[in-house]
Amino acid sequence: MPATSPAREKCRTCRLHSLCLPRELPQGDTSELARIVQTRRPMKRGTYVLQAGGHFQSIFAVRTGSVKTSTLLPSGDEHISGFHLPGEILGLDAIASRSHPSTSVTLETSHVCEIPFTELEHLSERIPALQRQLLRIMSRELSTEQSTTHLLARRSAEQRLAMVLLDFSQRFANRGLSARHFRLPMSRSDLANYLGLAPETMSRTFRRLEARGLLSIAGKAVVILDPIALAELVDGASGGS
Amino acid sequence: MPATSPAREKCRTCRLHSLCLPRELPQGDTSELARIVQTRRPMKRGTYVLQAGGHFQSIFAVRTGSVKTSTLLPSGDEHISGFHLPGEILGLDAIASRSHPSTSVTLETSHVCEIPFTELEHLSERIPALQRQLLRIMSRELSTEQSTTHLLARRSAEQRLAMVLLDFSQRFANRGLSARHFRLPMSRSDLANYLGLAPETMSRTFRRLEARGLLSIAGKAVVILDPIALAELVDGASGGS
DNA sequence: CGCATACTTGACTCTATTCAAGGTTAGTGG
DNA sequence: CCACTAACCTTGAATAGAGTCAAGTATGCG
Numbered sequence: 305m306p307a308t309s310p311a312r313e314k315c316r317t318c319r320l321h322s323l324c325l326p327r328e329l330p331q332g333d334t335s336e337l338a339r340i341v342q343t344r345r346p347m348k349r350g351t352y353v354l355q356a357g358g359h360f361q362s363i364f365a366v367r368t369g370s371v372k373t374s375t376l377l378p379s380g381d382e383h384i385s386g387f388h389l390p391g392e393i394l395g396l397d398a399i400a401s402r403s404h405p406s407t408s409v410t411l412e413t414s415h416v417c418e419i420p421f422t423e424l425e426h427l428s429e430r431i432p433a434l435q436r437q438l439l440r441i442m443s444r445e446l447s448t449e450q451s452t453t454h455l456l457a458r459r460s461a462e463q464r465l466a467m468v469l470l471d472f473s474q475r476f477a478n479r480g481l482s483a484r485h486f487r488l489p490m491s492r493s494d495l496a497n498y499l500g501l502a503p504e505t506m507s508r509t510f511r512r513l514e515a516r517g518l519l520s521i522a523g524k525a526v527v528i529l530d531p532i533a534l535a536e537l538v539d540g541a542s543g544g545s
Numbered sequence: 546m547p548a549t550s551p552a553r554e555k556c557r558t559c560r561l562h563s564l565c566l567p568r569e570l571p572q573g574d575t576s577e578l579a580r581i582v583q584t585r586r587p588m589k590r591g592t593y594v595l596q597a598g599g600h601f602q603s604i605f606a607v608r609t610g611s612v613k614t615s616t617l618l619p620s621g622d623e624h625i626s627g628f629h630l631p632g633e634i635l636g637l638d639a640i641a642s643r644s645h646p647s648t649s650v651t652l653e654t655s656h657v658c659e660i661p662f663t664e665l666e667h668l669s670e671r672i673p674a675l676q677r678q679l680l681r682i683m684s685r686e687l688s689t690e691q692s693t694t695h696l697l698a699r700r701s702a703e704q705r706l707a708m709v710l711l712d713f714s715q716r717f718a719n720r721g722l723s724a725r726h727f728r729l730p731m732s733r734s735d736l737a738n739y740l741g742l743a744p745e746t747m748s749r750t751f752r753r754l755e756a757r758g759l760l761s762i763a764g765k766a767v768v769i770l771d772p773i774a775l776a777e778l779v780d781g782a783s784g785g786s
Numbered sequence: 787c788g789c790a791t792a793c794t795t796g797a798c799t800c801t802a803t804t805c806a807a808g809g810t811t812a813g814t815g816g
Numbered sequence: 817c818c819a820c821t822a823a824c825c826t827t828g829a830a831t832a833g834a835g836t837c838a839a840g841t842a843t844g845c846g
Contacts, residue, residue, distance in 0.1 A: 378780035383695050398693060399684035405691070425680075429673050436666065442683040443640035450638060450691035451645070454616060454624050456743035457699040458835095461802070494823060500698035501679060501804055507826055523811075523825095539619035702834070733793060745836055748794055764793095764843080792844070806818075810825070816818085 314338045323391030323475020323478065324365050325419070325437060333431050340427060342418040343367070353394060353408040355418055360398035362418045366390050370489035374497075375406045384498040386452070387490055388409070389475050395421075396442055411489045456500050462510045464499040466537045471518065473528055484528045555579045564632030564719065565606050566660070566678060574672050580669060585658040586609070594649040596634060601639035603659045607631050610655020611730035615738075616647045625739040627693070628731055630651070630716050637683055640655050652730045702717055702750045705740040707778045711758065714769055725769045 315326045315338040317472040339369055346368075347353070353364050369393060371388040388394055398404045401419070411414075428435040455467050477483035488495065496506035510521050518534055520527040528534065556579040568763040580646035587609075588594070594605050594612055612629040626647060629635060639645045639660070651657075669676040696708050698705045718724035729736065751762050759775055761768040769775065 362635040400681045405688050432670050446638040447646050450626050482554045
């Protein structure tokens with residue numbers, strides 16, 4: 305019989321622990337954390353992980369699958385603020401206001417872990433490494449958001465698409481998957497919405513990049529054919545030097 | 546002779562303490578915090594508070610004046626990611642990477658407080674309320690960034706301008722200043738850059754809103770004449786219902 | 787007072803949007 | 817396994833909003 309119960313092992317043995325909350329935590333602290341983490345049954349596509357306006361109680365970690373986060377604007381249309389892959393944390397934007405400013409929905413069948421925030425706060429009072437990790441994650445989230453902002457400001461449709469594809473390529477690679485062949489989990493119109501473009505523009509832009517031999521796309525399956533040219537497209541910027 | 550030294554008083558007696566780090570901290574804890582806060586001599590317009598690529602050591606709080614934060618894109622042009630008013634914190638996006646992803650410069654003569662981060666972390670291990678406040682500030686920052694993203698995605702020049710003016714109006718009001726008459730601290734082209742617009746478009750958009758009687762602008766002085774119409778313009782969204 | 791910078795204005799161009807229609811895919815039920 | 821339906825995606829033509837280029841005007845600093 306092992307010294308630690310299966311529940312205490314779940315974070316340590318999770319393939320994602322080096323990307324997720326337990327990152328860089330000593331093993332003992334990881335077990336402590338695992339005790340308050342609630343794993344849930346799989347959620348099928350289109351299930352709400354959290355809803356805008358709802359009372360903030362927990363943060364969530366994506367374990368498998370993928371999630372999109374969006375806000376309903378007063379005008380009635382939604383704006384998608386991000387897509388989340390395994391190991392990424394949801395709900396951190398609700399700490400200040402104690403209620404969720406945005407809604408998160410699964411894009412496919414997904415496993416999500418729930419971490420009750422009050423317990424996490426108490427735990428991090430006892431475990432300074434956990435407190436530091438929380439701050440690090442939020443800080444990383446902040447710079448990611450800033451990159452998204454740069455993505456939208458004064459960039460052409462081609463640049464936006466190139467940026468987001470390279471971003472996904474990188475994130476898949478971080479998860480041990482191929483950086484060149486992957487499957488986008490969201491619909492074209494979700495991606496268009498995220499990039500601040502019309503779906504039609506998205507479609508045409510895909511074709512144009514395909515015609516130039518930078519990538520190939522069939523449905524949701526993407527193949528990056530020329531990552532260097534894509535990166536140059538991004539860096540080339542508005543004016544171009 | 547008072548029980549606490551002047552240094553220990555500086556945060557408690559600062560007019561901004563209810564907006565800044567000490568917010569909701571008990572008085573004793575505020576004094577503890579004040580001990581590690583370094584106030585500096587005024588910085589004149591155009592001084593770097595922190596520079597992209599620089600080693601992360603401290604976060605900074607604006608005490609008077611204003612600051613802009615920008616990133617130099619690989620293409621050579623800069624993108625301004627935010628403007629900071631008194632009581633706002635700079636540098637939180639550097640915690641994860643331990644080096645600043647962006648550059649912050651004063652827009653006018655400003656006072657800035659420096660808070661060494663290692664000391665702040667140690668202090669917050671002893672003071673749970675301070676830890677909570679740090680997380681709250683970062684969370685608030687996250688939702689602010691998300692609003693900026695919404696601002697840029699698929700909104701017209703008019704809507705972007707209306708949004709940013711209402712945002713400043715609100716932030717000035719929070720600082721006890723007029724919500725209707727204020728002075729924008731940045732240049733037109735900085736504002737245009739922030740909104741992802743060409744300076745010329747900015748200029749024309751100001752004129753158009755002025756012609757419709759929504760506001761009046763003379764140099765950097767803005768008067769909001771019809772806040773309701775401005776808000777409706779923002780909410781009216783792309784399609785309009 | 788003069789120079790430099792910042793701002794404005796006009797004319798033209800171009801990219802992305804909109805509207806409209808047709809084609810594909812995926813998921814459902816027989 | 818196939819047929820059917822409803823999303824989803826693509827394509828085309830016309831339009832509009834913002835960008836660019838270029839010149840002129842205000843503003844402020846030395």
